[in-house]
Amino acid sequence: MSSLLEMSGICKSFDGFQAINNLSLNIGEPELRAVIGPNGAGKTTFMDIITGKTKPDTGTILFGDENRSLIGMSESQIAMLGIGRKFQKPTVFEAQTVRENLAMALENPRGPFSVLFYKKSDQGTARLMEIAQETNLTDHLPRLAGELSHGQKQWLEIGMLLAQSPRLLLVDEPAAGMTAHEREHTTNILKKAAETRAVIVVEHDMEFVRRLNCKVTVLHEGSVLAEGSLDHVTKNQTVIDVYLGRTDVRD
Amino acid sequence: MPKAHPIPRKSFISRNPSVLYFLAALGLFTAIVALLSEATGAGLISTSFVKTLGKTLCLCLIAIAMDVVWGYCGILSLGHFAFFGIGGYAIGMWLMYARTEIIVVNSLSGQIIPPTPNEISDAIGNQIFGVVGSSEFPLLWTFADNLYIQLALVLIVPGVLALIFGWLAFRSRVTGVYLSILTQAMTLALSLYLFQNDSGLRGNNGLSGLQNIPGFADSGQDAVSIVFFLASALALGFGYLLFAWITDSKLGSIIQAIREDESRARFLGYHVESYKLFVFTITAIVAGIAGALYYPQAGIINPAEIAPIASIYLAVWVAIGGRGRLYGAVIGAALVSLFSSWFTGGGAPNINLGFYEIQWVDWWLVLLGLTFVLVTLFAPNGIGGLFDKLVRKS
Ligand SMILES: Nc1ncnc2c1ncn2[C@@H]1O[C@H](COP(=O)(O)OP(=O)(O)OP(=O)(O)O)[C@@H](O)[C@H]1O
Ligand SMILES: [Mg+2]
Numbered sequence: 033m034s035s036l037l038e039m040s041g042i043c044k045s046f047d048g049f050q051a052i053n054n055l056s057l058n059i060g061e062p063e064l065r066a067v068i069g070p071n072g073a074g075k076t077t078f079m080d081i082i083t084g085k086t087k088p089d090t091g092t093i094l095f096g097d098e099n100r101s102l103i104g105m106s107e108s109q110i111a112m113l114g115i116g117r118k119f120q121k122p123t124v125f126e127a128q129t130v131r132e133n134l135a136m137a138l139e140n141p142r143g144p145f146s147v148l149f150y151k152k153s154d155q156g157t158a159r160l161m162e163i164a165q166e167t168n169l170t171d172h173l174p175r176l177a178g179e180l181s182h183g184q185k186q187w188l189e190i191g192m193l194l195a196q197s198p199r200l201l202l203v204d205e206p207a208a209g210m211t212a213h214e215r216e217h218t219t220n221i222l223k224k225a226a227e228t229r230a231v232i233v234v235e236h237d238m239e240f241v242r243r244l245n246c247k248v249t250v251l252h253e254g255s256v257l258a259e260g261s262l263d264h265v266t267k268n269q270t271v272i273d274v275y276l277g278r279t280d281v282r283d
Numbered sequence: 284m285p286k287a288h289p290i291p292r293k294s295f296i297s298r299n300p301s302v303l304y305f306l307a308a309l310g311l312f313t314a315i316v317a318l319l320s321e322a323t324g325a326g327l328i329s330t331s332f333v334k335t336l337g338k339t340l341c342l343c344l345i346a347i348a349m350d351v352v353w354g355y356c357g358i359l360s361l362g363h364f365a366f367f368g369i370g371g372y373a374i375g376m377w378l379m380y381a382r383t384e385i386i387v388v389n390s391l392s393g394q395i396i397p398p399t400p401n402e403i404s405d406a407i408g409n410q411i412f413g414v415v416g417s418s419e420f421p422l423l424w425t426f427a428d429n430l431y432i433q434l435a436l437v438l439i440v441p442g443v444l445a446l447i448f449g450w451l452a453f454r455s456r457v458t459g460v461y462l463s464i465l466t467q468a469m470t471l472a473l474s475l476y477l478f479q480n481d482s483g484l485r486g487n488n489g490l491s492g493l494q495n496i497p498g499f500a501d502s503g504q505d506a507v508s509i510v511f512f513l514a515s516a517l518a519l520g521f522g523y524l525l526f527a528w529i530t531d532s533k534l535g536s537i538i539q540a541i542r543e544d545e546s547r548a549r550f551l552g553y554h555v556e557s558y559k560l561f562v563f564t565i566t567a568i569v570a571g572i573a574g575a576l577y578y579p580q581a582g583i584i585n586p587a588e589i590a591p592i593a594s595i596y597l598a599v600w601v602a603i604g605g606r607g608r609l610y611g612a613v614i615g616a617a618l619v620s621l622f623s624s625w626f627t628g629g630g631a632p633n634i635n636l637g638f639y640e641i642q643w644v645d646w647w648l649v650l651l652g653l654t655f656v657l658v659t660l661f662a663p664n665g666i667g668g669l670f671d672k673l674v675r676k677s
Contacts, residue, residue: 111552148534
């Protein structure tokens, strides 16, 4: 397992509020990593920083074999390097069909002119069908994404993420609003994806995290509080005090 | 393995049957007008009404451009009428120059000593710029004697202006209302500049006599009007095909995604600014073409045409017609502009309430405003949306 993403010394404050505080974190390839922590711990902000949505005040982020610095790159450049993201609130393009949503995410040239003259290819369609199958959306391809259930939207977004074929997937609360059955399926999708790539999952649901069966990073007040197996971190007294003991843990 | 679904790959027309219906309707309409016009047919449609219809087709053309930039891509541009006006000015300069040249040369030809090119040029300058107290040709008119260059400028000037403006605005991620205000400021600046007498474009006099096509003085307006009408129909047909093809392509899907959530589109790896710039520029060019066909039929162009209010009307037409469907924009532009000329042109009978007389010249705008409010409230997808519902039911 080689290192794919190295973050070190990242700080970010919003109007004086320190949302991320000297955060350092390494992810290998392939690897599955769960990130947990109380509300406001900075989990989403951490993803915002990697994907270029938020610029950190200090720190370095290196990605890939050539250790390219992500800081200062635009969102689309970072996405093109191979970092895909699922948002906390499911965001799919509701006015378009499931098929169109997936097609937009497929790994293809992204320039306006190549897109204008783009012709559907058999490989592309096959890949799209494969992803639809994997995310249980095959029967819903012609439907408008806005008509899907909450859980299906989450899957569509995960499907779009897979379609991009990224090297690093950032998945923010994929199980929120899902039934137990749906959650189980989601776990399987993520575990499978993590066989060949790096996947970071933010989740509050402890049962979900347990099923992922991977290394866990606990964030608190913008920095890493503990890291290790789920059993290891849940035995940590500080983690119990700041997170597990609190009522806002949903499980 | 995924199920062996047949790959859905239909032709452009079968995916967009409305294109075929639209082109058929346009063709039929054009043929009927030609058959009933004074020049080529029964003479039941007056030349001035042929001009009105031809102008309406040009307005439909700019409306579909507006629909692509606003309805599909979500950029509420309040500047597209400026591009329309620029197209009109670019062709207007040649029309005025060439016609004045013919008149001047004719009137000087009686002299014993043949006039020098300088004298001719001075006389043309006097004719054109006398109204603003000048006879010098401004720099802007360098190529006014060359039809082909002026035709190229119809495309180039709106295109380059849109490219520069769009690049600056989109690059700094100005969106929503702020972008609308910015485009409106651009339009206002352009129109204020044109209002000045030393703008080089005859200030508030604008360019006139554009209906007289140089070299076709003998043809008569009935013939000229039908030629422009047909050219406008052709331009609308091609414009419709172009935009239908663009919106049907994968790019159409991306620009709608940008309308819905541009930051999400960025995280998928799309460089949103390039897409907006492409759409803004190509629609500006089409707006320029529409203007170049419109003003020879209108006969006159002046800076008031470019005032921000015109671009606001454009947005109203598209909203009433229904955003995000090209035929909606055509319906909106055609209905509202034709009703507008009917009401404001004295066509609609005034209503006498005894204590007050509703004069449509004044009240038309109120009616239009009310319609706009009603459509927004009860038919958010516009007339085109109602149309869609009917089609789906049957
Ligand atoms: N753009 C912003 N401006 C100001 N404050 C922000 C901004 N983004 C995040 N914050 C603050 O930073 C802190 C961390 O937020 P973040 O969304 O990263 O938490 P989180 O760990 O994802 O929480 P949750 O579990 O509720 O999703 C919060 O206190 C939030 O209010
Ligand atoms: Mg969060």
